[in-house]
Amino acid sequence: MNLLPDFRFHRPETLEAAVQIKAATPDARFVAGGTDLLVNLRRGLGEPSDLIDLTAVADLAAIRRDGDALWLGAGVTLADLARHPDVVAGYPAVAEAALAVAGPTHRAAATLGGNLCQDTRCVFYNQSDWWRDGNGWCLKYKGDKCHVVVKSDRCYATYHGDVAPTLMVLDAEAVVAGPDRVRRVKIADLYRESGAEHLTLAAGEMLAAVVLPPPGGRRAAYAKARVRDSVDFPLAGVAVSLKRDGDVIADLRIAITGTNSAPLLIDTADLIGRSWDDSAAGDLALALRRKANVLRTTITGAKYRRRVMQAMARQLVGTLWDKG
């Protein structure tokens, strides 16, 4: 590990102050739990001029009722998110996804906002300076060549966040604060499929909160495959929300992570109004294969990740279907 680069440090106590500092220093990065950013900076991945610490902004750390929706501040730690009574009772899949992230010492520090905005990962990127230098750098940082897809003009680093897909299938919205206005976007629209710039936030913007609409009879669940049952990032992750109406699927949403440069919703329109049987499962597998683009961005082979992603999706839909 390297020493941290030299940077200025800001510790605002309000959201407005944080956004203003960011607007005045475009190269600044936000930091909260530090479990993603600080580790990356120590590997020489980035040299921000300023770090804006968000852990003193009390507004960001609140979970509260917002009409019939639930407001989750971006500064809530994953540990607090997973044990909050309103989350556990109304959105157990969100608690489940938060608990699936890393280990307990990470979750005590890591925040919801940091988890959603975490950097993409790649076997050619999450390496020491020395290693990457020896490999001629890469398209994501300092280099002009992607080692995963040679001759490609974009980076294929993979998004491995666990919480985003679950929020996507529950139709949650992100509250984005900028210097002039606050806007709301669907969680899926926070991302674009480009490993080097996977977030759609503008230079002066920050993620302030997530708003979960009422579950509306949907049941949801999240499953991830990983090398060890603790600590590891997902080799692939699947979130499903299902509403069953008698013998037909009334509503089905599926989102995947750990496969592409962004967490992605799967097109399930063909499955609505049908019963859950082998033919529906076959069509789902086809839809997953169309959307997922698993490449050699982890040590574990892409073929396994592709297959386990499809298996988890099939199993999750089946379990939720059986629960009625």
Place this chain on the structure above:
Amino acid sequence: MSKAPPPSRKRLLNIQINGQWREDAVAPNMLLIDYLRDVAGLTGTKQGCDGGECGACTVLIDDQPRLACSTLAAQMEGRHVETVEGLAKGSRMSRLQQAFHEKLGTQCGFCTPGMIMAAEGLLRRNHDPDREEIKAALSGNLCRCTGYVKIIESVEAATASREVAQ
């Protein structure tokens, strides 16, 4: 003509360590682990992988086990940080330390301070954890010697002795 030195970026940090308030000027890029070891002189907290993967640097921050290697010292303004040095009362080891000693929960000892602090955090919020809860609480701490069985037994022993003491 020599140039003037660049303006200092250090900040004054007020922090409580093992019950004692301290005030130190720290650089923005100083990590909590370096502050604890090099400024406060508390070398019980170990630097393992140094990248948030092994848990050797686990300390308690306001009773929650966290990683000192991926936390900035400057973020700890007003917080209470506890290290393994804060557990013993004089020469008397804490229950957990005693249990690790008696149940052979430590071999080379490098992961032990992190293991003990992670277990201490667990026992503070759950006085009577079962085996699965102990395993979950220690799941972010790696040990290359013991195979974990003795560590889990040590924490169980500390739980049992706590019950007796109550």
